[in-house]
Structure formats: structure tokens, C-alpha cells
Amino acid sequence: MSTAGAQLISDTSGSKVEGVSGTGPVPEFPPETTFKRLIFSGLAICLAIGYGVVLFHYWTPSHPGVDQNGYLVGGKMFAQTLSMAQKPVRIGHPQEFDPHQFVGDMWGQR
Numbered sequence: 001m002s003t004a005g006a007q008l009i010s011d012t013s014g015s016k017v018e019g020v021s022g023t024g025p026v027p028e029f030p031p032e033t034t035f036k037r038l039i040f041s042g043l044a045i046c047l048a049i050g051y052g053v054v055l056f057h058y059w060t061p062s063h064p065g066v067d068q069n070g071y072l073v074g075g076k077m078f079a080q081t082l083s084m085a086q087k088p089v090r091i092g093h094p095q096e097f098d099p100h101q102f103v104g105d106m107w108g109q110r
Contacts, residue, residue: 074084088101 078084088098090096090098
């Protein structure tokens, strides 16, 4: 057997056989039974339901509050000043700290 596309390929016993790899009839598989199809469909549905239960169990919604902005602004302030604290000053005295001013629930005062 000497054709242009022929090459030596090895079979399962390890001996070299001349042939063209990748060509030949596609094997026909027996059709699925209805029972087998129902079993695998049920398994897929059970896995999807289980995945949904796990997602619902660990789902944590966020609320549209000021916390998210506080964390972002705090991170920016930490990057710029190495502190996330707001330091309010007395009106008219820019160098004097005023501990009685309210700066928000998310801020630490020093």
C-alpha cells in the first residue's frame, strides 16, 4: 500500500502499520434509551437546583448607602496621607482640632 498520504502509524500492539491517520468510517454508537436520557436529564436538573440553593444561601445583597463611598474615599485618603481620619478644625482657627464636629458615621476622628 503506497499512497501519497500514507504514513506509518502504530496500533495498540505497538507494531507499525502503514495507513492514513484520521480517515476512515466514523463508528456508529447505539442510540440513547429514554431511561438513560431521563436519568441524565434528572441529574442535570438536580445539579442546577443544588447550584441555585448554594448561590441563594451565600447571596449577600448590598444597599445603596454611604458605606461604599466612604470606603472609596477612605482608600484614596489613605493613599494620599497614610491616614483615613478626618481632622475637622475650629472655624476661624485652621490649625486647631475640633473634636465636637460630626464628620459622618464612616470616619474615625483623631
